[in-house]
Amino acid sequence: MRILHVIPSISPLRGGPSRAVIDMVAALRLQDVDAAILTTNDHGPGLHPDLVTGRWQWHQGVPVLAFPRWSPPVAALREFAFSPALSLWLARHLKQYDLLHIHALFSYPSTSAMVQARWAGVPYILRSIGQLSPWSLAQSRGRKRLLLRLIERRNLNQAAALHFTTTAERDEAAALGLAPPSLVLPLGVRGPDPLAAPAAVRKPSTPVRFLFLSRLHPKKQLEKLLEALALLQRQRPEASWELAIAGDGDPRYVTALQVQTRELGIDTRCRWLGFVEGDEKWRALGAADWYVLPSAAENFGIAAVEALAMGTPVILSPEVAVAADVARAGAGLVCASDPEALAMTLSTALVRPSLSMRTSAFNLAESDFSWSTIALQLRDAYRQVLPPSAGR
Template structure:
């Protein structure tokens, strides 16, 4: 699927929306707009949709992959510019995308680039310079210390080729949590940072639990309480620790089954399966593979407890989704979810086997009613603080300031 080289702005794209006093023209640029991009793609889709609903002229640009045709339908009336990759997919070099973006006529106020270490950063930098627009970059966790230690030589090469140039051109960084902003400062970012979270459409996860439907798709889950991990199956997520801890606990909690769902990356699932087999607990873990849309909502609704023993997250959208589904959550200090403790809806633990074992034992020992009460508090918290329309307003306030139409909003850190 490729975008037409015609101008991206059309009256049909904005005619149903209320226009604000100052209408901004915004272009979001991301490596992927499909499920391949995981939480980044979902965030781009949601923030662009809400900004357009607020009356701004918004378009989205990204590269084509095997799921683009089906997944970009969810962008509805948002104009898209899509380009195919030439050369290694990991680099994302797309001259076609640049040509499509070059067809934009008129003013652009904001170019917002999502993610690092791929060629779309250079494309976003070029577009912002071409239109004298403010360039905003969301690192999306890619400046976190743990992430910077991965693929070091690739990052050094990419930095020399184009990433350093793009970061120098950016006038503002977007961080999804205070921790990500602090880490960006430690890394060396000296310009302004706007801090606002990613969000969730809570109503998408407000579905009644249907364990029978889940068991019909996977008979091994019939009659079991479900401890669910739902994220990328990747070394960053702490799955080896989870499996080893589960090996020690699963005999005590014989009516529970560990469910690992999510797309496999760097062949990590095979490693986890081998570990489970060597520990003799292969039958106590169910691997579901990627789960999206309604199946994802149903799995979260049918779960009894959600766990994400991650090493590093800039936000961790799956935590918000699990809370929206009314499920208590266990995650680590590698994710910025300290509110789990203060809102009494989960456990925010140190990274490691002992803290994880303690939290799991405590959570699985609770009654169903106690866990349900915790989940209810989590859902209320998400509805109050992580609704997409309110988050989009913070992004627009930041953009208006960068475009010279307003004072810096409270979410902006100048120093």
Template sequence: MRVDFLAEQVCSRVPGGTGRYAAQLLAHLATSASGEDLHLRAVVGRPCARVTDVVPRVRTIGVGGPVLARLWERGLPPTLGPGADVVHAPTLLVPPVRKAALVVTVHDAVPWTHPDTLTPRGVSFHRRMAERAMARADLIITPTQRVAHQLAELLDPPCQVQAIPLGVTPMPVPPDAPARRVGLGIGRAPYVLFVGTREPRKGLDVLVTAMGHAELSHLDLVVVGPIGWGDVDVLTASNQAGIGSRVHLLGAVSDEDLAAVYAGAAALALPSRAEGFGIPVIEAMAHGVPVVISDDPSLLETAGGWATISAIGDPDSLAQALVSATSGSAGMTAMVAGAREHAGELTWERAAQRTLAAYRTALGRA
């Protein structure tokens, strides 16, 4: 089976969770290729070390980034497919395809359910490309059953929609983790951790307000992740909430530093207004960190009952959930142990094997 895997998101300036998905799935598919009848080729717009370091066979199509997105949004070349049996678009950057089965991963339904949390351009692009994917794909992959159900209700795709959970990226805690945290500017105070792109749907405004509650005054807030769109000014909001001196904005960090930051966290908070999966949830669980999430249905599915829940958009609810998560109670200790076991079942190896099975299903349909 010859598979062309579109790896453009891996090379993006802000890869985000979809970039993590594409990179890890590509790497584990490449590992699977040695024991399978699989001939895997990555497709990128421009040469990209993040891809060539992982996959030996790479096709460069000569145009990438926003230009490629505009071309494919209009259904224009470059066309993928000839020379492959299956083409996998791991995001909604969906290419024109001929003479091959098309598999597309749709990570969430946010452009329909929460369009106000995206740019108008982002809403337009994702809706248009998703509708094209529904019409042309031989199989759709989603990260949760919740997203699969949403797509069925919103777009009624004629092809099979299969939920394949994402995996935990192995991130061993480095032996110099305390020194790394100091180097990143994190002090000795216990801290609540947020991991993700700084954009409106992530609920950072709710988290900052919650951290202003008196019961949480002993905790700092560490924010890891790049700046997205929407002018989410965490520092100004923190100063207005009276917690500016307790907030540490780290930006994007290496996996080694991220492991060190997870290892020192009192809790992870992901109070998103909408998600498709929520990779930081299972990463934190794998590191034995208590997790607090909003009651977004996809986050609830990802957490599997092993997180403390707060109401979407409610700082008081979030504050109380954080108090509970950082209490050190026997009940919380048991929850953390269960969460670590739950995260251990979500591996990229398993996701890759299920994706390979999806390719075979799509090929049989094409």
């Protein structure tokens, strides 16, 4: 069974979806699925430093073929990631694969791959990475409505299945009345090397550490977390806490956030770690008492699950799709993202999480978000949508 995963970018700067597709393909290959990745050399504003273009290479343990990305100078199309060379290669080699697994909408590599698969009669599954949620569709609304009307709705309706990572994501997309069957299957976490990234020993005398680890983007609502912490400081001036902020984003936006911390009077309690990955990321997750994400919309929340895998409880807004799992398992706290409600929850969190909650966090990651289990289920899903003559 040959499966080609198509995604606009595997840059770590693009967040969870890029990380997830690499881990997904690695897990599938351990289940005897011949899976590979087709992508571009996108790396945020620049080009991916570790990807060559135009030839296959092994990248983080999986086969990857990347082609150059061209970003038009028009702001509305800058993220569309044009890659004519990718489309040309796909036209020549598409029928060598039994099925395409497409990741993302409203981007040239994904959109063009679905069009070509339809024309060639090759089945495909689409993982929309949350782009069918009302919040996402409201961003750049005019462009997305036009693309849906002209091409993406046809792409969606002719998919063999739509891959959602949570029931909440599936339910949000239901309003669009799409035809294909739904596959609800979460993402997994490939944890750290325990020797390379040991969990920190938390001393009772040190400040309670809150960690925000994510792309620095308005959707993540870091501004509200900063406002909540300023409110907490006014209400509990004697409390000992700090906020570690790990991530990167548009420089103007990051500067505005830093200015906000100074204006709120909490800048001395905030530590800006910048973009972290690999062992450094796992150490940051392990050193935190609480991972906090008050996002406005999150179809999954992979960084939150990575925190759970380190035994670090999480504080999430209900809009983070895994929040329901966290609440069910007692692996953290769920609260509204408005500053008043968030400040109240953060005040409760000044008492460090119990050993029982930490254990629940770790157990939830192990039981529900294991890549080995998820890869087996995904392999079975591929077999169900493949025609009888396809390789199995």
